Amino acid sequence: xISASSLAREDHRAQNSKITMQLSGIGKSFSGVxxxxxxxxxxxxxxxxxxxxxxxxxxxxxxxxxxxxQPPSTGTIEIDGQAVQFDTPAAANDSGIVIMHxxxxxxxxxxxxxNVMLGQEPMIAGLWVDNKALRETAREALRKFGFSLDxxxxxxxxxxxxxxxxxxxxxxxxxxKLLIMxxxxxxxxxxxADILMEVVRDLARQGVAIVYISHRMDExxxxxxxxxxxxxxxxxxxTLASETTPGELVQMMVGRAVEIKPVQRTxxxxxxxxLKVEGLTAQHQGRKVLDDxxxxxxxxxxxxxxxxxxxxxxxxxxxxxxxxxxxxxGQITLEGQVVDLRxxxxxxDHGLALITEDRKGNxxxxxxxxxxxxxxxLLPRKSRFGVLxxxxxxxxxxxxxxxxxxxxTGVDHTVGRLSGGNQQKVVLGKWLATGPSVLLLDEPxxxxxxxxxxxxYDLIGRLADQGLSVLFASSEIPxxxxxxxxxxxxxxxxxxxxxxxxxxxxxxxxxxxxxxEQL
Amino acid sequence: MTSVxxxxxxxxxxxxxSSGAYQKLLAFASLIALLIGFSxxxxxxxxxxxxxxxxxxxxxxxxxxxAATLVIITGGIDLSVGTLMTFCAVIAGVVLxxxxxxxxxxxxxxxxxxxxxxxxxxxxVAKMKIPPFIxxxxxxxxxKGLSLVISGTRPIYFNDTxxxxxxxxxxxxxxxxxxxxIPNGVLILFIVAIAAAYILSRTVLGRYTFxxxxxxxxxxxxxxxxxxxxxxxxxxxxGICGIGGILIASRLNSAQPALGLGYELEAIxxxxxGGTSLSGGRGTILGTIIGALIMAVLTNGLRVLSVAQxxxxxxxxxxxxxxxxxDMVRRKKSG
Numbered sequence: 121x122i123s124a125s126s127l128a129r130e131d132h133r134a135q136n137s138k139i140t141m142q143l144s145g146i147g148k149s150f151s152g153v154x155x156x157x158x159x160x161x162x163x164x165x166x167x168x169x170x171x172x173x174x175x176x177x178x179x180x181x182x183x184x185x186x187x188x189x190q191p192p193s194t195g196t197i198e199i200d201g202q203a204v205q206f207d208t209p210a211a212a213n214d215s216g217i218v219i220m221h222x223x224x225x226x227x228x229x230x231x232x233x234x235n236v237m238l239g240q241e242p243m244i245a246g247l248w249v250d251n252k253a254l255r256e257t258a259r260e261a262l263r264k265f266g267f268s269l270d271x272x273x274x275x276x277x278x279x280x281x282x283x284x285x286x287x288x289x290x291x292x293x294x295x296x297k298l299l300i301m302x303x304x305x306x307x308x309x310x311x312x313a314d315i316l317m318e319v320v321r322d323l324a325r326q327g328v329a330i331v332y333i334s335h336r337m338d339e340x341x342x343x344x345x346x347x348x349x350x351x352x353x354x355x356x357x358x359t360l361a362s363e364t365t366p367g368e369l370v371q372m373m374v375g376r377a378v379e380i381k382p383v384q385r386t387x388x389x390x391x392x393x394x395l396k397v398e399g400l401t402a403q404h405q406g407r408k409v410l411d412d413x414x415x416x417x418x419x420x421x422x423x424x425x426x427x428x429x430x431x432x433x434x435x436x437x438x439x440x441x442x443x444x445x446x447x448x449x450g451q452i453t454l455e456g457q458v459v460d461l462r463x464x465x466x467x468x469d470h471g472l473a474l475i476t477e478d479r480k481g482n483x484x485x486x487x488x489x490x491x492x493x494x495x496x497x498l499l500p501r502k503s504r505f506g507v508l509x510x511x512x513x514x515x516x517x518x519x520x521x522x523x524x525x526x527x528x529t530g531v532d533h534t535v536g537r538l539s540g541g542n543q544q545k546v547v548l549g550k551w552l553a554t555g556p557s558v559l560l561l562d563e564p565x566x567x568x569x570x571x572x573x574x575x576x577y578d579l580i581g582r583l584a585d586q587g588l589s590v591l592f593a594s595s596e597i598p599x600x601x602x603x604x605x606x607x608x609x610x611x612x613x614x615x616x617x618x619x620x621x622x623x624x625x626x627x628x629x630x631x632x633x634x635x636x637e638q639l
Numbered sequence: 640m641t642s643v644x645x646x647x648x649x650x651x652x653x654x655x656x657s658s659g660a661y662q663k664l665l666a667f668a669s670l671i672a673l674l675i676g677f678s679x680x681x682x683x684x685x686x687x688x689x690x691x692x693x694x695x696x697x698x699x700x701x702x703x704x705x706a707a708t709l710v711i712i713t714g715g716i717d718l719s720v721g722t723l724m725t726f727c728a729v730i731a732g733v734v735l736x737x738x739x740x741x742x743x744x745x746x747x748x749x750x751x752x753x754x755x756x757x758x759x760x761x762x763x764v765a766k767m768k769i770p771p772f773i774x775x776x777x778x779x780x781x782x783k784g785l786s787l788v789i790s791g792t793r794p795i796y797f798n799d800t801x802x803x804x805x806x807x808x809x810x811x812x813x814x815x816x817x818x819x820x821i822p823n824g825v826l827i828l829f830i831v832a833i834a835a836a837y838i839l840s841r842t843v844l845g846r847y848t849f850x851x852x853x854x855x856x857x858x859x860x861x862x863x864x865x866x867x868x869x870x871x872x873x874x875x876x877x878g879i880c881g882i883g884g885i886l887i888a889s890r891l892n893s894a895q896p897a898l899g900l901g902y903e904l905e906a907i908x909x910x911x912x913g914g915t916s917l918s919g920g921r922g923t924i925l926g927t928i929i930g931a932l933i934m935a936v937l938t939n940g941l942r943v944l945s946v947a948q949x950x951x952x953x954x955x956x957x958x959x960x961x962x963x964x965x966d967m968v969r970r971k972k973s974g
Binding site (some may be wrong): 464474499 | 843844846847850858861863920
């Protein structure tokens with residue numbers, strides 16, 4: 121329960137209740153796939169510690185482990201020298217660890233005071249909520265933290281930036297010593313973000329440890345004391361923000377220690393253009409996600425689509441495929457014909473295939489068999505009078521298993537029980553069975569182990585040799601060097617540059633990725 | 640390591656993969672246990688006539704439960720199956736008794752009306768994105784009201800249509816095997832069930848039904864027009880409710896416009912007891928039929944033992960909770 125004493129304790133924070141959290145050898149695996157390996161990080165009270173990494177690098181898994189949502193598979197957590205184990209988020213809260221989620225977790229139809237005091241309501245005789253005390257305590261807390269918010273306003277009526285402040289106030293009232301903020305500025309305007317960052321700095325001055333997740337380079341350098349970079353589940357390093365540069369951080373996020381050997385291509389790309397994109401511009405929630413993007417894809421060519429997180433890679437592939445429902449400006453020409461694709465069905469009809477970046481979320485039916493997954497886009501074509509024989513279904517699935525060397529017990533193997541690499545092979549196989557002319561690959565090697573990655577690079581090379589045209593979007597720069605004939609680098613939705621095979625290098629790609637970033 | 644526990648079942652009734660197989664087995668075992676238990680408790684229970692009464696009592700609920708299963712596997716719910724059944728019975732009454740049309744036309748009208756209403760529900764859900772619970776709750780009330788309006792709140796009798804009552808009460812099997820007078824209603828239930836199981840396991844529609852319930856976005860991104868397929872599934876379920884309407888009208892030799900409310904919950908209960916997941920993607924017709932049989936056996940057995948009807952309802956409620964809890968425990972174990 122909140123009381124005057126816990127507010128009074130606030131004043132002593134700077135002196136005696138600074139937290140030190142030591143993570144040693146933290147690892148996490150899901151059904152045999154390591155998503156986090158041997159991560160050592162120290163977080164101390166008073167510092168703003170930024171976590172960086174591309175999607176799938178392991179940031180959210182690490183945060184879940186720190187905040188008690190998931191236990192680590194290996195490794196230990198020590199707080200102030202004492203080993204701790206959080207079985208529930210509540211246990212982590214008790215140790216002063218509070219997480220602010222990317223999505224707000226406020227009750228929109230309750231007042232600011234009710235939200236701030238949720239779970240800490242002052243009671244009368246242990247039965248009734250003391251509304252007067254609740255409002256008073258909330259008001260005093262908000263004033264103390266320097267937030268000018270009316271405690272009686274419904275959260276629904278606040279702007280997003282103000283709602284963030286309510287979340288922070290709620291965390292502080294829980295006596296947070298370590299506050300985790302997952303991209304808190306992603307939905308804020310610049311001025312709101314400025315206010316928020318001032319608040320964050322102020323908290324750090326009071327001795328609170330801040331774990332800050334962001335991919336906005338300018339923000340990271342404005343606010344961080346230290347930066348920890350994760351990539352593919354590995355800790356790449358922790359460095360003082362004052363001793364590094366944006367270029368170095370990008371290198372840490374996208375480079376890979378293990379060099380990838382380039383795939384041998386036997387047939388050069390033909391001169392004829394299969395896919396031509398001109399002036400493609402698309403909006404999402406009022407923000408331009410693609411801005412005048414133009415390029416050509418030739419037959420048998422693997423064209424890389426590079427750029428940092430949020431540069432528009434996924435949006436580009438989805439728009440071409442029709443998955444974003446039209447509404448874009450610009451022209452897409454397929455095999456010499458101008459097309460207007462508004463649904464994925466349109467895309468499939470025109471010989472496109474999209475392998476999405478989120479294979480579990482929207483690429484597969486995890487509870488169903490390999491056979492059921494493989495036939496999904498094939499059903500209308502392979503069925504007669506609406507009936508598909510099990511024989512046809514199993515034959516198609518068997519072909520995929522053999523062609524892509526899927527390690528499975530058979531066509532009835534449940535897809536959710538395959539390893540990440542084999543799941544990805546099923547997705548690829550399902551689309552190859554449709555006989556596409558253009559393959560749109562979005563992070564096709566995310567979350568799968570090195571061996572399976574090499575197999576997929578080889579496969580892409582062989583498919584291109586057979587005349588398939590491939591758009592290959594990735595956040596890992598070395599991958600482009602391995603498989604791509606040419607590449608387009610996007611930055612903030614715009615084409616920052618096009619590179620030929622000879623021009624491609626880690627530095628060239630990295631520089632283009634940050635072309636329009638304001639630092 | 641990946642475990643190798645998946646079994647491929649080849650029987651058309653059971654071929655829905657291994658998911659739900661455990662609970663189906665559990666449900667089947669419970670059914671057998673109930674039969675044995677009631678037989679020991681009362682010598683009157685295991686009589687041919689009583690068994691046939693149980694089957695007859697299962698027929699209408701079973702047909703509606705099959706319809707509900709299809710919708711539930713897509714991840715939806717259909718609360719309108721009961722009043723849609725009544726609406727279709729009333730339509731049959733209008734066509735046969737008021738308009739004096741031939742028997743087959745009445746049957747076709749009832750099934751057609753059911754499919755059309757299902758298509759309307761499906762349009763609400765797929766095109767207008769109204770949550771299935773709300774869309775079919777609305778349809779449930781609309782159809783109840785329409786049944787009363789069309790019939791003038793009075794039952795419509797089928798005395799002028801000779802043979803109509805035989806649809807459910809006659810026995811083709813009894814003509815062949817006189818010692819086994821299984822009513823046609825039961826025969827129709829099994830035909831509907833086998834057809835639905837075939838559709839689910841062999842046809843494009845069936846595969847999309849499961850796929851939609853597993854991951855609708857993945858299906859859409861596979862180039863499937865998910866809206867259209869969803870509407871077709873609701874229409875099919877509606878058509879099956881039309882068959883249910885014919886069955887009940889035939890059994891009562893009348894269309895009772897006030898009937899129907901509450902049937903949807905009985906149907907959903909049978910589906911759930913049979914191991915179909917309310918979150919979609921998993922389920923079997925065989926399980927649903929076993930679920931419907933369990934409910935009928937319970938009601939009948941408790942009546943034979945002279946347990947008050949109020950208590951029968953209590954027991955049915957407890958069974959539903961137990962059945963779903965057993966499934967939860969299993970799924971938590973298998974992770």
